[in-house]
Amino acid sequence: MGIDIKEQLTPPVLLIIFLLIVSLMFIFPVLNMVILGAILAYGVRPVANKIQSKLKYSSVSILLAMVVILIPLILLVAYIVMELSGILSGFLATNSYNDINATITSVSAYLPGNFDINSISANINSSLHEIGSYALNYLVKFASSLMNVTLDLFILVCSVFYFVRDGERCLEFIKSFVPDDSKDFFDKTVESVKDVLRSIFYGHFLTSVIIGIFAAIGYSLLGYPYGIFLGVITGILQLIPVFGPWPIYWALFFMDVMSGNYPRAVIVLLFGFFLSTVDMYIRPALSSHYADIHPLILLIGFLSGPLVYGIVGFIVGPLILGITYAVLDNYRKEFLMGDA
Template sequence: MKIEEIKKYAVPVAIIILAIISFFIIKDFLIPLLAAFILAFLIRPIYKSLEKRMPRQLAAIISILLVALVVLVPLVIIVIAVLSQLSSYLSSALLISLIRRVSQLDIFTTLGINLSDIRGKLTEIVISFLGDLTASLPAIAISLVIFFLAMYYALIDWEKLVKKVKAYLPSKNKEKVSIELAKVTKSVLYGSILIAFIQFVISLLGFWIIGIDYYLILAAIIGLFSFIPGLGPAIVWIPAAIIFAMQGKPFASAGTIIMGLILSIYVDTILRAQISGRGTKVHPITMLVGIIGGLALFGIAGFVLGPLILNYTITLIDEIVQD
């Protein structure tokens, strides 16, 4: 083989090897890095507004502090409260009594499902998670530092990053592709995260008003399942209404049905369409597949990262085919 041919193949091979090594270097921090860029995208309007009145570095710091105070701190408090309620609920007499009643239904005996075993496994998972969380505090602290630094530099260097991304886009019409990707991002993020937050707040207030002790757990589950368009809240509120009726709580059951219909008909259908309508339409199937695959690959962050990556891929393939 001639030297020219060796050089021809050596550079691509070296790039691939370096890319693989680089991936293994950053893989443990992939989620905080991706989360930083996503949040930077979401808070860019705030940053741009502040940038007009002050230096961009200060505008970025204030924007990040707002995110920490308005989003991250409440989120941490909610997660701790949900875990506390969940731990308490799994060992409560109420759940044990409910399991005893539901276990007598023919469907569970026919399928051989032991709800007591499931409860025991859930308790083990929660205890194990809390233990792992405590042991992982140093790693979490490092991830947070990387997250905030990445978000800071993403805000102040956004234009440069966009220019570099455009340069690597596999399409003749790079501007059009970048606009489509931005629309997909807005549709997935605004149409999912915002809807999840709205459904969480409504269900939190609803379950609290009708006197459900473990309102935080139910609201958190509804918030998570709301990422699945059409099905999300119904997966939670329909069984909850049935269980409340079985427990002899007609007011709680009726209140849950009313709240559930508001969530499913108005928030999950009408409001979601209004919010997502500003961007590219994202098919519910791609959202569902993206969430399931994302959860398997990224854990809880897959609720957002899975649909985003899948829809980016579909958009890019579509543009390549059109070219």
């Protein structure tokens, strides 16, 4: 028996569709933060539940759980900024810069007599002025974009808080619109989404943490001056497909070769191959333990996600593709294979 679309599109249904479209237009600019908030809420909820078992107020427990999880991230960012500033300051301290006019005067002795020193000096000063203006404009643009970043962070924090507190009620609200004959499919889909989240969290983030720890220990034992920092950067690069740890250990290899430290160059290259091999075993073992999703699906999500949502896409991209695959697989098992 066919379904008459005209009978289904009643005035209340048309009004709901219209409001949903308008609402989506409003939230689309911050939709990535809302989705990321829902993802992070899944990781914050267990911590909040443990804290709430000792406290009476759920809101306080959620805030404390968010602080507990955010503190390591804040400390990590602060550590990276401090190390980078230390490296740059040390680099600049080893390079002395003379006054521009004095440098031009000293160089003028080696130039033919038809060169106008004053003209060269004026052109250089003009170029420096333009560079300064460009830098100032960049800082102004950065300051203006800082408001957008602050708004995104505020929406992210609020999304995490309310998804942790009211996530179950949100699912029940959505489930109330699902027909009775599809509720099992809905429940299985929710469980599949949780499996995809576990796969991404444990299979990719935990892998990057393990590789970063191995790298920090190895680089420190090999005597590199910023071994821990190099390990942190290696762990971050491990999250990015195609990159992984190889840019770090190949750069160290070439630096050792140029400095004549051939034994350490060979050792760091072998160590880098060890890190890449460990990743090939750890990542599939952890990911497949929670969700049976083909690695190509997650790889495409990691690569295409940042093109759509920026840096947040590294999480949102594979999550959306993984959930889409899980939903299609559940539909295939529930309706297509079940009817066969």
